[in-house]
Amino acid sequence: MMQGKLLLLLFIAAAAAAEEDLLQNAGFESPPLNVTANSTTPFVLLTQTNPIPGWTFSGTVQYVTAGPNMSLPGNGHAIQLGTDGKINQTFRANGTAMDYVLTFTLAPGGDNCSTSTTMNVSAPSRSSLVALEQLYGSKEWESHACYLGRIPSHSQSFPILVFSAAALPTDDPMVEIPDNLLINGGFEVGPAFVTNSTEGILLEEDRDFTQSALQQWSVMGIVKYIDSKHFSVPHGNAAIKIVSGDISGIRTTVALKKGSTYNLEFVMGDTNNSCTGNFIVGAQGGPSTQNFTLQSDGKGTTQKFSMLFKANSNPTPISFTSFTQGQTMDFAFCGLVIDDVVLRAASCGLKSAVKSGVLFSCIVFIVSALNIIG
Ligand SMILES: [Ca+2]
Numbered sequence: 326m327m328q329g330k331l332l333l334l335l336f337i338a339a340a341a342a343a344e345e346d347l348l349q350n351a352g353f354e355s356p357p358l359n360v361t362a363n364s365t366t367p368f369v370l371l372t373q374t375n376p377i378p379g380w381t382f383s384g385t386v387q388y389v390t391a392g393p394n395m396s397l398p399g400n401g402h403a404i405q406l407g408t409d410g411k412i413n414q415t416f417r418a419n420g421t422a423m424d425y426v427l428t429f430t431l432a433p434g435g436d437n438c439s440t441s442t443t444m445n446v447s448a449p450s451r452s453s454l455v456a457l458e459q460l461y462g463s464k465e466w467e468s469h470a471c472y473l474g475r476i477p478s479h480s481q482s483f484p485i486l487v488f489s490a491a492a493l494p495t496d497d498p499m500v501e502i503p504d505n506l507l508i509n510g511g512f513e514v515g516p517a518f519v520t521n522s523t524e525g526i527l528l529e530e531d532r533d534f535t536q537s538a539l540q541q542w543s544v545m546g547i548v549k550y551i552d553s554k555h556f557s558v559p560h561g562n563a564a565i566k567i568v569s570g571d572i573s574g575i576r577t578t579v580a581l582k583k584g585s586t587y588n589l590e591f592v593m594g595d596t597n598n599s600c601t602g603n604f605i606v607g608a609q610g611g612p613s614t615q616n617f618t619l620q621s622d623g624k625g626t627t628q629k630f631s632m633l634f635k636a637n638s639n640p641t642p643i644s645f646t647s648f649t650q651g652q653t654m655d656f657a658f659c660g661l662v663i664d665d666v667v668l669r670a671a672s673c674g675l676k677s678a679v680k681s682g683v684l685f686s687c688i689v690f691i692v693s694a695l696n697i698i699g
Pocket of ligand 1: 563
């Protein structure tokens with residue numbers, strides 16, 4: 326359900342190539358029957374006898390087609406939701422114990438547009454309020470992602486509001502780096518990127534890392550999930566860009582042995598998009614916090630950092646928080662990239678840094694690894 330008096334244009338993301346597109350007519354490429362090629366208006370009001378194939382709707386919903394006076398990304402089709410407009414689709418889950426994440430693209434639409442417009446995305450056990458930010462990219466339209474929930478069996482159907490869904494397997498979580506105690510430390514498991522979008526995906530505050538669009542990490546403030554096709558990503562296909570300077574970042578927890586010493590490694594960088602400045606990120610490992618500064622020239626600088634900490638709780642919190650924010654030459658807010666977060670038990674090679682308990686740390690490392698495998 327839309328909130329406020331304003332309108333939004335909705336553009337549907339195609340799922341990533343390796344993932345099946347679970348929704349019918351996800352990009353609205355199939356129009357209502359009464360849309361003609363020589364129509365003089367880009368807007369067609371839906372009626373119950375003239376809906377969009379694959380979708381049901383209520384309230385004021387218009388089908389929009391790109392034309393001389395209406396520019397749209399993607400395949401040139403979208404829908405516009407009025408203040409009471411809502412669209413629905415039920416899809417059938419295609420696997421066992423899967424998490425589902427929805428990626429979609431929004432833009433302001435209609436007259437008197439405002440940046441305060443919000444939209445609600447609902448699934449059976451969860452709903453998310455998404456705000457049109459209009460601050461963190463150079464394009465009018467922006468992509469968002471919402472965690473929809475977990476479906477335990479392929480026999481169940483899953484009604485949701487709007488858009489394209491991508492499936493994330495949870496039975497076999499990806500561990501990208503050998504011996505890394507963190508799952509998804511390289512951020513390779515997250516929402517599907519929108520085809521042809523150059524702006525990444527905005528992820529909003531999400532306090533529970535077990536129910537997040539970014540596997541195993543929760544979001545503080547606003548961050549952007551970025552792909553290597555359109556951004557300078559330190560490693561792999563994806564990374565996290567912290568775009569809001571108002572104490573934004575990511576966090577998770579991990580089962581560690583109380584009293585043992587661990588080494589937290591990570592890479593900070595910029596996305597080669599003219600975002601310059603001295604950026605400070607606070608890294609937290611258990612009870613220890615430490616600030617790290619990257620002097621960014623906006624040309625794709627990357628630098629690896631690390632810190633040692635002694636775990637004093639189980640589970641142990643790990644987080645990265647940005648305290649600074651920059652602006653690109655086209656006045657979009659920008660910030661640092663985080664990637665390749667690796668947590669390992671402190672090894673014997675760090676004996677000089679950990680003068681006592683080194684042997685104990687080595688023993689714990691073996692036990693921790695066995696615990697994870699088991
Ligand atoms: Ca990565």
